[in-house]
Amino acid sequence: MNIPTGWQVDIGLEIHAQLSTEAKIFSGASTTFGNAPNSQACAIDLGMPGVLPKVNAAAYEKAVRFGLGVSGTINRESRFDRKNYFYPDLPKGYQITQMDLPIVVGGHVTISNEDGTQKVIHITRAHLEEDAGKSIHDFKPTQTGVDLNRAGTPLLEIVSEPDLKNASEAVAYAKAIHHLLTYLDVCDGNMAEGSLRFDANISVRRVDAEALGVRSEIKNLNSFRFLEQAIHYEIERQIDTLSAGGVLAQDTRLFDPEKLETRAMRSKETATDYRYFPEPDLLPVKIDESFIDRIKASMPELSGTRASRFETSLGLPTADAQLLAGDRSLGDYFEQLATLSGQPRLAANWVKGDILSRLREQDLNISECAVSPEAMAELLALTVENVVSGKTAKAVFAALWEGDAISASTYVKEHGLEQVSDTSAIEPLVTELLREHPKQADDLKAGKSKLMGFFVGKVMQATSGTANPQQVNEILRAKLGL
Amino acid sequence: MNLRSATIAELRAHLDQRKLSAVELTDYYFERIDRHEPTINAYVTQLRETARSAAVKADKIIAAGQATALTGIPIAEKDLFCIEGTKTTSGSKMLADFEAPYTATVSEKLANAGAVTLGKTNMDEFAMGSSNESSYFGPVKNPWDTSRVPGGSSGGSAAAVAAGLCVASTGTDTGGSIRQPAALCGLTGLKPTYGRVSRWGMIAFASSLDQAGPMTRSAKDAAIMLEHMAGFDPRDSTCLTEAVPRYSQHLDQPIKGLRIGVCEAFFETALDATVATQIREALSILESLGATLIDVSLPHMTASLGAYYVIAPAECSANLARFDGIRYGYRCEDPQNLQDLYTRSRAEGFGQEVKKRILVGTFALSAGYYDAFYGRAQKVRRLIKQDFVEAFSQVDVIAGPTTPTPAFGLGEKAKNSVDMYLQDVFTIAASLAGVPAMSIPAGLVSGLPIGLQLIGNYLDEATLLNVAHQFQQTTDWHTLTAPEAP
Numbered sequence: 001m002n003i004p005t006g007w008q009v010d011i012g013l014e015i016h017a018q019l020s021t022e023a024k025i026f027s028g029a030s031t032t033f034g035n036a037p038n039s040q041a042c043a044i045d046l047g048m049p050g051v052l053p054k055v056n057a058a059a060y061e062k063a064v065r066f067g068l069g070v071s072g073t074i075n076r077e078s079r080f081d082r083k084n085y086f087y088p089d090l091p092k093g094y095q096i097t098q099m100d101l102p103i104v105v106g107g108h109v110t111i112s113n114e115d116g117t118q119k120v121i122h123i124t125r126a127h128l129e130e131d132a133g134k135s136i137h138d139f140k141p142t143q144t145g146v147d148l149n150r151a152g153t154p155l156l157e158i159v160s161e162p163d164l165k166n167a168s169e170a171v172a173y174a175k176a177i178h179h180l181l182t183y184l185d186v187c188d189g190n191m192a193e194g195s196l197r198f199d200a201n202i203s204v205r206r207v208d209a210e211a212l213g214v215r216s217e218i219k220n221l222n223s224f225r226f227l228e229q230a231i232h233y234e235i236e237r238q239i240d241t242l243s244a245g246g247v248l249a250q251d252t253r254l255f256d257p258e259k260l261e262t263r264a265m266r267s268k269e270t271a272t273d274y275r276y277f278p279e280p281d282l283l284p285v286k287i288d289e290s291f292i293d294r295i296k297a298s299m300p301e302l303s304g305t306r307a308s309r310f311e312t313s314l315g316l317p318t319a320d321a322q323l324l325a326g327d328r329s330l331g332d333y334f335e336q337l338a339t340l341s342g343q344p345r346l347a348a349n350w351v352k353g354d355i356l357s358r359l360r361e362q363d364l365n366i367s368e369c370a371v372s373p374e375a376m377a378e379l380l381a382l383t384v385e386n387v388v389s390g391k392t393a394k395a396v397f398a399a400l401w402e403g404d405a406i407s408a409s410t411y412v413k414e415h416g417l418e419q420v421s422d423t424s425a426i427e428p429l430v431t432e433l434l435r436e437h438p439k440q441a442d443d444l445k446a447g448k449s450k451l452m453g454f455f456v457g458k459v460m461q462a463t464s465g466t467a468n469p470q471q472v473n474e475i476l477r478a479k480l481g482l
Numbered sequence: 483m484n485l486r487s488a489t490i491a492e493l494r495a496h497l498d499q500r501k502l503s504a505v506e507l508t509d510y511y512f513e514r515i516d517r518h519e520p521t522i523n524a525y526v527t528q529l530r531e532t533a534r535s536a537a538v539k540a541d542k543i544i545a546a547g548q549a550t551a552l553t554g555i556p557i558a559e560k561d562l563f564c565i566e567g568t569k570t571t572s573g574s575k576m577l578a579d580f581e582a583p584y585t586a587t588v589s590e591k592l593a594n595a596g597a598v599t600l601g602k603t604n605m606d607e608f609a610m611g612s613s614n615e616s617s618y619f620g621p622v623k624n625p626w627d628t629s630r631v632p633g634g635s636s637g638g639s640a641a642a643v644a645a646g647l648c649v650a651s652t653g654t655d656t657g658g659s660i661r662q663p664a665a666l667c668g669l670t671g672l673k674p675t676y677g678r679v680s681r682w683g684m685i686a687f688a689s690s691l692d693q694a695g696p697m698t699r700s701a702k703d704a705a706i707m708l709e710h711m712a713g714f715d716p717r718d719s720t721c722l723t724e725a726v727p728r729y730s731q732h733l734d735q736p737i738k739g740l741r742i743g744v745c746e747a748f749f750e751t752a753l754d755a756t757v758a759t760q761i762r763e764a765l766s767i768l769e770s771l772g773a774t775l776i777d778v779s780l781p782h783m784t785a786s787l788g789a790y791y792v793i794a795p796a797e798c799s800a801n802l803a804r805f806d807g808i809r810y811g812y813r814c815e816d817p818q819n820l821q822d823l824y825t826r827s828r829a830e831g832f833g834q835e836v837k838k839r840i841l842v843g844t845f846a847l848s849a850g851y852y853d854a855f856y857g858r859a860q861k862v863r864r865l866i867k868q869d870f871v872e873a874f875s876q877v878d879v880i881a882g883p884t885t886p887t888p889a890f891g892l893g894e895k896a897k898n899s900v901d902m903y904l905q906d907v908f909t910i911a912a913s914l915a916g917v918p919a920m921s922i923p924a925g926l927v928s929g930l931p932i933g934l935q936l937i938g939n940y941l942d943e944a945t946l947l948n949v950a951h952q953f954q955q956t957t958d959w960h961t962l963t964a965p966e967a968p
Contacts, residue, residue: 043584047804049577049685050564050586052718082800084847086824093803144820146808275847277856280689280797282719 001232003166008207009235010215011164012124014199015177017156017187018131019062025130025154026053026096033193041133041148047091052281055080059154060285062186063103063128064295066156069184069302070123072107077286080128080279085272088146089133097157099276101284102127109180110304111172121173122161129155156186162201162212167231171224174198183303183328191223198227204238213238214248218255218262230255234262306331314344323352330366333373340377343384350376354397371400379408386468392417419468423475426459426467430475433458445480452476485510486646487963490555490703493649497544497554504540504554508533508598511556515600515647518966521628524642526561526619527569528601536598543596551706551730553596558648560639561602562609562685563589563694572685573605573617573635576805576812576831586683587715588652588694595710600648604638607833608802609659609687611635612905615896616835623892624667625964626930630889633663633905635687639697640667644964650698650707654684656691657790658884658909661921664697665884665933668923668962670950671697672704675941676916677722679708680715686801688794689720691913700960701922701950705729708943724941732944733951738772740949743877745780752886752904756927761883764924764934764953768881771952778873778880782865786911789866791903792846792859793914798836799843805831838899863914870915874939879949883908884921884933908935918943922950923959931959 003009024031027044044051067074081099104126110118131153139145158177164170178196182189189195198221203213216234221227234253241248252271253262266272301309303325310321310331324334334351338344355369355376379400383393387409396408396417405411412418433455434441444451452473459472476482483492485507496502512530519525533556540554559565562572564582571577585593593599606616614622614637622637624630625645632641636653640663643651653660655673664671672695679694686692696707712726744765749758769775807813807827814826832840846855873880885905895902912919917940921933934953938946954960 043582046809048582048584048810049570049572049580049804050562050582050683051584052682054717054719084800084803086803086806088806088808088820091804091809092800093806094800273849275799275844275849275852277796277800277847277852280720281686 001167001235003235004239006207007204007239009165010162010203010205010212011166011170011231012162012201013158013160013164013170013174014201015158015160015174016197016199017158017177017181018195019059019154019156019186020188021056021058021062021154023056023058024152025056025059025128027152029152031153033190035149037136037145037147038149041151045091045148045152047093053096053279055282055285056154059128060103060287061295062154063126063156064287064292065184065299066126066158066181066186067104067107068292068296068299069180069186070104070107070109070126072104072123072126074287074292075101075103075105076288077101077284078103078128079284080282081276082279084275087132087135088144089135089148089151091133091148091151095130095132096279096282097129098127100278103285109173109176111169111176113172114168119163119169121163121169121176124159124161126156126158129157131155162203167228167235170200170231171228174224174227179303179326184300194222197222200227200231200234202231202234202238204235204242214250216248216250216262217252219252219265221255226255226257229257229260230262233260237262300328303328303331310344314338314348316344316348320348320352324348327366333366333369336373337376337380340373341380341384343380346380346384347376350380350397354394358401370403371397375400375406375408382408382412386470387418388412389419389465389469392419392465417466419466423471426463426472426475429459429462430455430472430479434479441480444476445482486514487699487961488649489699490551490649490706491700493555494549494551498549500544504537504544504598505534507554508537508556508600511600511646511648514645518645518647521623522625522641522645522647523620523622524603524638524645524647525558525601526571526573526604526638529568529599532567533598533600536593536596540596540598550595550710552592552710555597555650556600556648557592557597558600558603558639558642558651559589559592560605560636560651560653562605562654563602563652564683564685565589565599565602568602570602570685571619572609573607573619574832574836575618577685578618578812580811582683584683587680587717588684588711590683591710591713592652597710603636603642603651606635606637606659607836608685608798609635609654609656609692610798610835610839612658612662612902613890613892613895614638614663615892616833618833621892624889626668627889630891630930631666631894633666633885633889635659635663636671636697637663640664640669640671643667643669643697643699646963650696650703652694652707652711653697654687654692654694655909655913656687656693656794657913658906660695660697661884661909661919661933661935662905664921665923665935666889666931668931668959668964669697669699670701670704670920670922670954670960671695672708672920672943672946673912673918674708674712674943675722675918677720678712678918678941678943680713680718680721682715682717686797688797689801690797691790691794693913701920701947701954702730702733704920704950705733705947708947722941727944729944729947732948735948735952736772737768737949737952740773740879740945741877742768742773742775742949743778743873743880744775745778745783745873745880745882747780747783748882748908752907753883754887754927757883757885757887757932760925760927760932761934764957765881767956768949768953771956773949776877778877780866780869780873780880780911782862782869783911785862786866786914787903787907789859789862790906790910790914791842792855793863795839795843796846796856796859797843799840799847802832802836802840807831866911867915870911870917870937870939878939878942878945880937882935882937884935885909888927888930888932912937916940918946920946920950922953923957923962925959926962931962
């Protein structure tokens with residue numbers, strides 16, 4: 001969708017990411033998805049009287065990882081606040097969140113636009129909070145059920161500046177955050193299980209207007225597609241309203257994915273007053289330098305940095321470098337193989353070729369790859385040393401993948417697949433063939449170089465493919481004085 | 483030994499020498515409960531069966547020579563400490579049938595030490611009140627004069643000890659809820675440093691102020707109880723990690739040379755003249771024990787009541803939001819929709835005082851009012867803390883009255899909130915600052931007990947208890963017993 005001439009759009013995203021911790025943020029209960037309703041809600045999650053929250057350090061660690069990943073400032077002292085409102089799936093009648101002193105302040109990510117240009121998107125803040133439970137309305141016709149399994153799941157709310165100028169930038173930014181969260185092992189990124197949810201703040205203004213327009217907040221978008229569709233609809237609605245001389249009211253809206261439209265949920269006037277105040281049950285969290293240093297040390301190299309390193313110091317083409325560095329485990333696999341084999345480019349070709357296509361075929365992740373980097377390195381060594389031909393190598397890889405072979409070299413030996421590079425074995429064969437096909441030999445000598453393939457093919461046939469074709473070539477040339 | 487007024491320390495000797503069994507002692511107290519409870523109304527729940535089995539177990543432990551200071555001692559617990567398998571009501575209709583599936587750390591520690599819990603005591607609803615008249619389970623009577631209030635909110639815990647319906651009890655203090663009823667019932671009551679005792683399992687009123695402590699017949703008993711109640715608890719993030727001193731081992735130290743601060747502001751405001759005279763006399767007794775009286779000023783004390791009545795309601799408005807009729811507690815009949823369920827469950831489940839404070843707190847936190855109320859109250863709180871830090875650079879303990887008057891009549895202040903709130907005018911400052919403070923019997927005014935308040939420096943409960951014990955070595959007001967109720 002193109003923005004109509006004369007208008008500009010400002011979009012800021014609030015991304016709620018569920019942190020991939022084993023336990024909830026303020027209780028020891030499990031965060032596993034999909035268990036029987038209320039089976040993993042303990043007294044703290046249920047908001048029983050007399051219970052107290054206790055901060056799960058693992059959630060803090062994940063938030064700090066994200067903060068370092070976007071080059072944000074980690075607040076050495078952060079604090080929790082209570083956000084008060086009544087809802088059946090909010091057991092305490094307040095949500096514990098961070099208002100004035102969030103864990104992460106500032107930061108940025110770079111997105112690539114469709115035209116290849118890059119753009120820096122600024123992050124305002126990222127704060128920790130607890131998720132609410134779930135109201136189940138289709139449980140009984142006249143009743144609503146409440147499942148508190150999700151209550152207390154740690155969330156990181158990542159708030160961007162209104163730097164995004166259209167839907168595709170918003171989606172690119174959302175994907176960049178999704179990628180970073182999973183790359184840093186902060187969030188499992190599983191959209192279907194609600195691990196990532198978006199609120200989009202959208203406003204439009206005339207290109208010459210200095211101040212931002214009146215914004216609408218579209219709540220709870222749970223896929224990149226809905227995010228895009230909702231923004232499209234909302235831009236159109238706002239511009240249409242203003243163009244027709246109408247006035248926009250600041251409001252909160254919901255997106256209907258079936259009708260592809262947004263509907264007002266509440267206006268600014270009727271907005272809830274959340275009455276934030278510091279959570280008295282928790283002390284401010286002070287982080288010392290050693291905690292941050294420890295996390296820094298455990299941080300993986302970010303994919304952008306890694307890709308340029310693959311390019312400059314390992315000599316990979318840009319596209320290969322980006323592909324392999326884009327996924328942390330894939331990059332790890334490649335790097336291990338490159339180191340073990342000492343052949344980065346060959347390793348890259350194998351990983352992006354045979355290995356990735358096998359994985360895709362069977363819908364597997366690189367961590368489930370049937371052939372270890374060690375086994376692959378052994379196979380690569382055989383090709384580099386000309387022990388097997390490229391074609392044989394593919395067959396050996398297939399055997400390794402299927403589990404028919406455990407070691408490439410043993411398999412090659414047992415099946416007699418070594419290339420015959422011994423001239424004394426090939427020379428008589430070549431002499432014999434030239435004698436059997438004198439016409440072709442003469443034509444080849446006269447410059448019909450296509451016939452080289454004819455003789456090489458014959459030798460390969462005679463040796464069941466174990467001859468080194470390069471060597472056959474050389475012997476032929478020597479014999480014919482080419 | 484007179485069992486009616488015996489202290490923990492005295493009973494310990496008798497139990498250990500097998501002159502008396504824990505079962506006999508428990509039976510003795512239940513007989514007294516049978517006789518006097520209909521008048522006093524100190525208990526919401528009596529735990530006869532569990533108390534008896536705890537006593538049987540205590541006797542075995544005593545026989546094995548493994549008794550702690552509390553093994554076999556009959557105590558009572560304020561009904562906001564959750565104890566698994568018992569009802570915990572917090573004095574409210576909202577929780578009249580509530581049974582927690584967990585036990586408060588304080589209750590667990592006391593039970594592990596072998597104390598025998600006779601029951602859960604009556605209290606102002608959700609600990610909001612200074613007379614015990616806001617309880618859903620009816621007012622508690624002051625054993626010294628049953629037409630008068632015992633104070634609150636730990637009124638049941640105070641009356642139970644004063645009427646001889648248990649030896650010691652637990653209370654909680656948010657703005658004076660241990661010290662004021664202790665003063666009005668002639669007991670020793672101690673509010674420890676904020677964070678000294680775990681709040682896990684204690685139904686919250688105002689989280690940043692709530693602190694549990696003992697109510698006893700002597701400073702020595704308070705020391706023994708506190709030793710078993712205090713200590714770090716990983717389940718409470720605000721709990722302090724410092725090791726718990728053996729308070730009962732530091733009581734005999736002479737207080738010669740101790741610097742006791744006297745703040746004249748305590749004597750200028752609402753203080754009854756007769757009470758003032760009595761308190762001055764108590765101060766001169768401390769002087770005669772070798773302590774030096776030094777004038778100190780707490781310049782922001784006058785603002786403490788106002789700050790407290792913003793901060794405590796603000797916190798309670800959030801703490802009590804969980805009582806929504808959905809997961810546990812009172813639910814209105816036949817709700818028509820969600821709004822109706824919320825509105826009627828809370829309107830019917832909470833009493834007047836609680837509703838009033840929720841409204842005040844909600845208002846104080848509202849957008850546009852936050853800075854003027856909550857923000858400013860927090861500033862006052864910081865200034866009051868600063869006052870104490872400065873005062874304790876000059877003195878070891880601050881002494882003064884606990885309450886402006888002795889016990890007042892039932893219904894006398896119930897209609898005027900401000901009159902009622904003034905009961906805590908001397909106790910609130912220590913709560914806001916988080917410093918430890920206690921009340922000890924300092925004589926009778928018109929036949930009613932009054933209390934001397936001792937305020938200590940952070941984590942210096944040991945000095946408070948030491949001063950209180952020394953005072954009790956030369957006075958006998960703490961040994962006076964209330965007349966037997968009819």
